[in-house]
Amino acid sequence: MNAPAALASTLAPPFSMVSKYFIASLFSFVLLCGVMVLSVPELQGHHFQPKLLALTHIATLGWITMIIFGAMFQLVPVVLEVRLFSARLGEVQFWLYTVGTAGLVYGFWFFRVGAHLTASAAIVTLAMLLFIINIVATMGRVKQWNLTGLFLLFSLVYLGITAVAGLLLSINLGYPFISRIHLDYLKIHAHMGFIGWVAMVIMGVGLKLIPMFGLSHGFSTKPARAALVLVNVGLLGLSIEWLFTGAEWLLTSYVVILVLGLLAFIVQLVLILKHRMRRIFDLGMKHSVVAFSYFLLSIIFGFVLAVVEIDDVKLREGLILMYGGMIMLGFFSMLIVGQMYKIVPFLVWFHTFSDKVGKEPVPMLKDMFSEKVGNMQFWILNAGIVLVLVGLGSSQSMVLTIGLTAMFIASLMVAFNIAAVFRLRSRHGNKRIPA
Amino acid sequence: MATRESLREALKMVIDPELGLNLVDLGLIYDIDLDEDSIHITMTLTTAGCPLHESMIEAVRHVAQSADLTKSVFIDLVWDPPWTPERMSEDAKKALGWAAVREP
Numbered sequence: 001m002n003a004p005a006a007l008a009s010t011l012a013p014p015f016s017m018v019s020k021y022f023i024a025s026l027f028s029f030v031l032l033c034g035v036m037v038l039s040v041p042e043l044q045g046h047h048f049q050p051k052l053l054a055l056t057h058i059a060t061l062g063w064i065t066m067i068i069f070g071a072m073f074q075l076v077p078v079v080l081e082v083r084l085f086s087a088r089l090g091e092v093q094f095w096l097y098t099v100g101t102a103g104l105v106y107g108f109w110f111f112r113v114g115a116h117l118t119a120s121a122a123i124v125t126l127a128m129l130l131f132i133i134n135i136v137a138t139m140g141r142v143k144q145w146n147l148t149g150l151f152l153l154f155s156l157v158y159l160g161i162t163a164v165a166g167l168l169l170s171i172n173l174g175y176p177f178i179s180r181i182h183l184d185y186l187k188i189h190a191h192m193g194f195i196g197w198v199a200m201v202i203m204g205v206g207l208k209l210i211p212m213f214g215l216s217h218g219f220s221t222k223p224a225r226a227a228l229v230l231v232n233v234g235l236l237g238l239s240i241e242w243l244f245t246g247a248e249w250l251l252t253s254y255v256v257i258l259v260l261g262l263l264a265f266i267v268q269l270v271l272i273l274k275h276r277m278r279r280i281f282d283l284g285m286k287h288s289v290v291a292f293s294y295f296l297l298s299i300i301f302g303f304v305l306a307v308v309e310i311d312d313v314k315l316r317e318g319l320i321l322m323y324g325g326m327i328m329l330g331f332f333s334m335l336i337v338g339q340m341y342k343i344v345p346f347l348v349w350f351h352t353f354s355d356k357v358g359k360e361p362v363p364m365l366k367d368m369f370s371e372k373v374g375n376m377q378f379w380i381l382n383a384g385i386v387l388v389l390v391g392l393g394s395s396q397s398m399v400l401t402i403g404l405t406a407m408f409i410a411s412l413m414v415a416f417n418i419a420a421v422f423r424l425r426s427r428h429g430n431k432r433i434p435a
Numbered sequence: 436m437a438t439r440e441s442l443r444e445a446l447k448m449v450i451d452p453e454l455g456l457n458l459v460d461l462g463l464i465y466d467i468d469l470d471e472d473s474i475h476i477t478m479t480l481t482t483a484g485c486p487l488h489e490s491m492i493e494a495v496r497h498v499a500q501s502a503d504l505t506k507s508v509f510i511d512l513v514w515d516p517p518w519t520p521e522r523m524s525e526d527a528k529k530a531l532g533w534a535a536v537r538e539p
Contacts, residue, residue: 217517279532279533356492365452
């Protein structure tokens with residue numbers, strides 16, 4: 001018999017610290033969707049311009065990375081069975097990160113390059129550094145490593161690279177010093193951020209959560225192990241080649257390796273879903289399955305974009321924006337919304353009802369929000385994303401506007417539902433679990 | 436006086452909030468042992484490192500204790516033999532969407 005793992009509640013970081021990240025993230029999502037509706041002309045130009053940079057960073061920093069921080073604070077201790085190194089550091093990081101992100105987004109929007117942008121980027125980088133320190137110190141206590149832990153460890157390396165590359169880029173906008181083409185550094189920054197950081201976290205966390213939610217047992221993890229190796233080799237190789245102008249054939253080989261790695265993870269997901277005992281997809285899983293389909297689609301689309309020459313500049317720009325939208329809206333946002341329906345109810349349930357089980361009736365997680373609103377939101381969000389992608393690819397303002405409006409409505413519905421979950425906590429008392 | 440059967444019935448009150456099914460039907464209660472002054476329950480959970488660990492164990496303890504206040508309650512959380520979906524009752528399988536239960 002294995003000794004039972006340390007008890008979850010003694011490992012869980014304080015509710016107030018973790019929930020701040022979730023709330024700030026949700027706020028950013030609504031803000032992102034709202035501002036996008038008002039930015040249709042900007043969404044049809046070149047991808048490297050102020051308003052679009054502002055929107056991208058509301059999405060990547062305010063929405064996506066913000067919620068990854070919150071989720072990792074909650075999940076890393078549970079998954080690796082260790083106590084978080086410092087909840088207080090997490091609290092400090094939150095405020096630094098929020099101020100830095102707000103400053104950065106403001107700086108991009110009004111194009112205040114120079115001191116303002118650099119200071120904001122430095123604060124964001126510092127906050128990320130604090131996060132890396134906190135999680136690495138937590139991982140230092142791990143006795144038994146698992147695949148999820150390894151994915152998360154590597155993701156931290158890429159978060160560091162993304163942050164530093166981003167800081168250099170922001171300085172360079174005000175005080176040009178990078179002799180190489182700015183857009184080359186942007187490539188590293190974006191790919192490290194999207195694949196190295198976000199996708200790596202998704203792979204690691206997904207490997208744990210998808211089987212847990214789906215009750216999948218007895219599947220092989222070989223594809224995930226292959227994914228870990230291939231994605232790392234591909235990403236590191238690509239960055240080195242981009243930095244030191246390597247041979248074309250090397251670049252292509254690394255792209256192929258990277259794509260194979262991502263595809264291996266998709267194979268892993270299919271394997272997990274095939275082995276699932278819980279046949280019916282709930283709201284969270286429905287979102288997730290759509291999200292992973294976009295993941296597959298964006299891998300194929302990205303690969304085609306990389307190898308096929310498109311001479312029509314307008315079409316090429318539209319397709320690049322469509323590619324970005326596929327990843328950020330179809331894959332990341334859809335997945336986050338879905339996982340929010342799983343993680344936030346659990347977070348509130350755990351801190352509010354866990355000591356009442358068996359003594360008095362406690363709600364089921366799915367009863368903590370309106371499933372009806374959630375289901376409607378699921379379809380509106382889906383329709384919205386499809387229209388936005390079509391609108392971006394074809395530069396059709398009308399289609400884009402309708403799609404973005406649908407997404408904005410969906411984001412308000414998500415906020416409504418998640419707020420309902422948080423309200424349960426204030427209604428049922430604030431039992432404090434010792435941290 | 437609590438019996439194995441009455442305890443098993445009582446433990447159906449403990450419901451996994453994520454799945455909406457009770458621990459007995461999920462097949463997580465491996466064994467209930469009664470002697471003159473104690474109740475021993477051997478149980479597992481669906482996933483090692485499951486964040487619901489403590490809540491579920493405490494709930495089982497509470498239910499068992501309420502069934503017989505005179506006895507000491509001991510809970511043994513084991514991972515061996517590991518839980519497999521085949522351990523679920525027919526009702527539980529049905530609730531999870533297995534219209535006709537397939538042979539593994």
